[in-house]
Amino acid sequence: MHLTGIDFLLWAAGLVEHLVLLGVLLARRRMQAFPVFAALITTNISRTLALCLMVLDHCTKHHYLVAYSWFATLDLALQLGVVYEMASHVFRPMGHWAPDVRSSFLGMTVISFAIAAGLTYLPSRPPSNAWLQSQLIRGNFFSATLMAELFLGMVVLSITVGLPWKTHAARIAQGFGFYSLVCILTEAAHTFLGMDHDARVSSTVSYFRNVSYLLTVGYWTVTLWVQAPAPRELPDEMRAQLFVLHRRLESDLGRLKAWRRQ
Amino acid sequence: MNHQAVSFFVAVGLFLMVLVTASIYAYVYSRRRQRRVYGDWNTIFERFTKIDRHSVARIALDFLSESDEDESLFKRDGLVAADEELDPSEIWPLIGGMEGLEIMRRNCAVLVDMAFYVQQWYPEALAVAEQLRLNAREIGWHVDRLQGAAKTGKLEAAFPDYAQRAITTYYLMTRRVLALFEQGDFPGLFELQRAL
Numbered sequence: 001m002h003l004t005g006i007d008f009l010l011w012a013a014g015l016v017e018h019l020v021l022l023g024v025l026l027a028r029r030r031m032q033a034f035p036v037f038a039a040l041i042t043t044n045i046s047r048t049l050a051l052c053l054m055v056l057d058h059c060t061k062h063h064y065l066v067a068y069s070w071f072a073t074l075d076l077a078l079q080l081g082v083v084y085e086m087a088s089h090v091f092r093p094m095g096h097w098a099p100d101v102r103s104s105f106l107g108m109t110v111i112s113f114a115i116a117a118g119l120t121y122l123p124s125r126p127p128s129n130a131w132l133q134s135q136l137i138r139g140n141f142f143s144a145t146l147m148a149e150l151f152l153g154m155v156v157l158s159i160t161v162g163l164p165w166k167t168h169a170a171r172i173a174q175g176f177g178f179y180s181l182v183c184i185l186t187e188a189a190h191t192f193l194g195m196d197h198d199a200r201v202s203s204t205v206s207y208f209r210n211v212s213y214l215l216t217v218g219y220w221t222v223t224l225w226v227q228a229p230a231p232r233e234l235p236d237e238m239r240a241q242l243f244v245l246h247r248r249l250e251s252d253l254g255r256l257k258a259w260r261r262q
Numbered sequence: 263m264n265h266q267a268v269s270f271f272v273a274v275g276l277f278l279m280v281l282v283t284a285s286i287y288a289y290v291y292s293r294r295r296q297r298r299v300y301g302d303w304n305t306i307f308e309r310f311t312k313i314d315r316h317s318v319a320r321i322a323l324d325f326l327s328e329s330d331e332d333e334s335l336f337k338r339d340g341l342v343a344a345d346e347e348l349d350p351s352e353i354w355p356l357i358g359g360m361e362g363l364e365i366m367r368r369n370c371a372v373l374v375d376m377a378f379y380v381q382q383w384y385p386e387a388l389a390v391a392e393q394l395r396l397n398a399r400e401i402g403w404h405v406d407r408l409q410g411a412a413k414t415g416k417l418e419a420a421f422p423d424y425a426q427r428a429i430t431t432y433y434l435m436t437r438r439v440l441a442l443f444e445q446g447d448f449p450g451l452f453e454l455q456r457a458l
Binding site for chain 1: 270274285291295399
């Protein structure tokens with residue numbers, strides 16, 4: 001595989017940025033709150049290193065594509081995990097799923113999968129000599145479409161039901177939303193231009209996507225470094241009063257439900 | 263470019279348009295809500311529309327069982343439990359019809375914002391805020407059903423049933439928000455006491 005100086009520069013920048021972000025997650029103790037997101041960043045570091053070493057070792061294009069596909073599949077699985085992680089932060093305010101959200105979230109996920117699959121299989125096979133490469137193009141487009149739908153869908157759902165986003169979860173979701181929108185454009189272009197790295201237009205599209213991703217990682221690094229507004233400590237007396245208030249609310253709701261069953 | 267490519271790019275373009283429109287809506291709405299919930303108390307409060315609390319309490323009292331807790335709730339508001347049951351036809355004028363219910367729904371959103379206003383400083387208030395949010399959603403559903411019934415001409419039959427549920431839930435919400443602010447001695451308590 002022939003790679004240019006820009007390719008290596010983007011690789012190096014990506015590696016450094018990911019390492020800095022991982023450092024921020026560790027230093028600011030964000031890993032406990034976002035373990036799947038931290039796993040995704042760690043996987044991206046491993047991917048960058050592994051693929052770079054394969055290229056330097058003069059591997060064949062086929063072997064490179066096989067390794068790339070495995071990492072892309074793992075990446076999609078982890079991104080879905082991040083979606084679930086963010087949904088847990090927003091839609092499980094009391095440690096369990098809010099009762100008015102569960103079915104809407106499930107419905108939104110099913111519809112998102114259906115739309116993403118429909119759009120992916122709308123065109124015939126992308127232009128490529130290799131079957132694996134054409135599947136990769138489809139997979140990337142499917143992944144981008146699905147992620148954009150899920151992250152945006154979560155934001156709209158949270159607005160509809162009136163649940164607020166915590167600062168850091170919101171920033172991670174915003175980053176994913178932006179990058180997924182860019183990816184839809186670039187992967188739509190790849191679907192018709194192909195993904196041949198030697199073709200000038202195709203590589204320019206890839207560079208555009210890579211730079212967008214670098215910007216996203218930079219955004220995450222800065223926003224995850226900044227601390228969320230610190231809450232005040234609740235006096236013991238008020239804590240007890242709030243507990244009583246909560247019990248009363250539960251009792252009120254119980255009575256309303258009992259009445260409804262009559 | 264062949265026909266298939268054109269239809270693909272048109273579909274992707276439309277899809278992106280929907281996504282971008284939804285993003286802009288979400289951004290504008292969340293900025294506005296952030297200003298409401300995390301901003302000045304007065305900005306939250308001025309959105310609150312007064313409803314006759316005696317009428318609301320009268321309808322709620324008709325529904326709630328007369329337990330000690332409920333009696334104390336009404337005594338606090340200077341009310342006494344009515345001896346006779348409320349006639350369903352009385353609910354409509356008491357609450358101000360569909361318009362009154364719509365105001366009540368809008369007020370629910372304000373009450374939830376008030377609870378979140380407290381929660382931003384005291385995360386332990388989350389349980390109360392979450393319960394209020396669920397109540398507000400419930401009232402919203404009842405009002406939606408009534409609006410649906412109005413469209414199909416079945417409002418007369420549906421109103422006493424759904425409206426009384428919604429009004430009772432609303433009444434309990436107002437009492438709980440008031441209690442939350444009283445316990446914490448939060449700013450804006452005086453205005454809230456007058457309005458609720």
